[in-house]
Amino acid sequence: MSKTAHIIRHLAFEGPGLLAELLPAHGYRLQQYDAGITPLPEALPNPDDLLLVLGGPLGANDTADYPWLAQEIALIRKQLHRRAPVLGICLGAQLMARALGAPVMAMPQREIGYAPLKLNHAGSASPLAPLQGEAVLHWHGDQFALPHGATLLAASAGCPHQAFAIDNHALALQFHLETDWQDIERWLIGHTGELRASGIAPASLRQAAAQAGPRLRTLAQQVLSNWLAALPGNQAPNPDW
Template sequence: MTKTALAVRHLAFEDLGLLHPLLVGSGHTVRYLDVGVEGVDTDAIAAADLVVVLGGPIGANDEDRYPFLGEEIAAIRKRLDGGGRTLGICLGAQLVARALGADVVPSGHTEIGYAPLELTPEGAGSPLRHLDGVPVLHWHNDRFDVPRGAVRLASTPRCPNQAFALGADVLALQFHLETDHRVVEPWLIGHAEALAAAGIHPRDIRTAAAAAGPALTAAASCVVEEWLRGRLDGDAPS
């Protein structure tokens, strides 16, 4: 029977990227829910076999500016209460953290660019082990606390909480592993102001993407495929 994968999207070019063919290959029918355009469909978020909550340049605490965020957090909470398999990426990870009762706070600095993760022992025993030594794309100002009952999987020197898992069904990643290095230009255009504010020239991201992209593509495929098979909490194959 066909499985459904719902991608909750906040910005058109921050899409599933490399994950789309992996989800299709694993037997999912993929649908996007553009919450800024279509609104929050709580029933669809609750019912999908898999939900991927994607990133965006707004804050997880910005309900006063973007009221749909409150509805989105409530919908994610309903889904998590029902035990649905859920992947959160960047803003999506922060929204998952908030839905689980954890705080999202300013990190005090901007982290933009490609850099490797530091895996915790739990992270080294999870699908994230495939990212060991592989630069991933960071693009955020805020950070999440690890929710009660969840396990911290990764960090960077500037951001202590880069990933957490709650059982086998919930995975939250502050970083981006889905971004296709061959299609990075829309990010550089769409986030031009953020790059300028951070003093980062677009060519530096292009260069880093070209260098890190092939290895990240291979590693991301291994991470997602293994997680989709339900391997978490140390039961990854050797």
């Protein structure tokens, strides 16, 4: 395999999830970096390499406390400016927005749990189309503004900006499409403090995961596979997106 997926992980239990299965099937070998520990390259060596930036409990504006976040933003910016593949999830999506000059700010209240996604016209014509009205996993207290030149794809009742795309080479997802519902217990343990602070009972999330998870897993695999297949350097992209 000549292509590499460079994965930046901020928290041990928030790994690539379903993407760990899908990426090798699309011809990628996996290279993982633990944020703040594993040194990041200044740029990715291959123009067809994918930069995958995962979620975490940090804020995209926390560069004073975590200086290495500035290195992540710089790497994302380089990848985006060369129009190379980038996929950002939750914190990763917010870092993409910052790399493009858009602000990231706190929401009035956290959005945690499974809730429906609302796609706009562009989202319905994108690889996200199967997610229209589907309950997806949200877990964030910040939100990004839409960067200049980006196309808004989705919203939710609690957050007006849930996903954006830049042509067919970059995708930012505020929600956690990569997470397999069978891994939710890791999240319930790891985010105990946040759940208590938000007044959310783990049992309610556990139940919601069991209800929405099996269908969402199938849809997530379809969406992520379609997006990967449409990347530059892979098979020809969908002409309607």
